[in-house]
Amino acid sequence: MLRLAIGLAAALSGLAACGSSSATRGESVSSPGVAPPPPEVPEGADVARISERGEDVPSLEAHVVRGKVTVFDFYADWCAPCRKIDAHVFALLGKRDDLALRKLNVVSWEAPIAARHLKNVEELPYLIVYGKDGALVGRIVGFDLAALDRAIAEGGAR
Secondary structure, three states: OHHHHHHHHHHHHHHHHHOOOOEEOOOOOOOOOOOOOOOOOOOOOEEEEEEOOOOOOOOOHHHOOOOOEEEEEEEOOOOHHHHHHHHHHHHHHHHOOOEEEEEEEOOOOOOHHHHHHOOOOOEEOEEEEEOOOOOEEEEEEOOOHHHHHHHHHHHHOO
16 A cells, blocks of 8 residues: 555656656656657657667767757656657658757666766756757757757757
């Protein structure tokens, strides 16, 4: 009975996190079934999952695609705002061939990927955008589609 109560409390905690516009560091990262299913990746889109279980990725630069705007998406499976980012970026991938998406599943704030890249990040989604020239354009913390669109436009102009 205690396990059921603990599981229910964790699920409710995750629901509260995913109902907001962003998911913050202190919130549960293991609540199953609270985010909508991921959208379909457009056929031919340049999408790679470079961290699926929170494993460390020492260098993002090694995954930048020269000649394309590269978006690194730090997300969690349970994070509803992260799924909204997916829907937005996947729609862009269906229209643009100069865009690459690199997905990094945080899994938990204690995961190696979070320890390296999210030390001062307080919420998900977290995106890092590199321009076509391979140089850093910007970092977006939280759900901010306008900021993401501006960074992608700037990266595409380089």
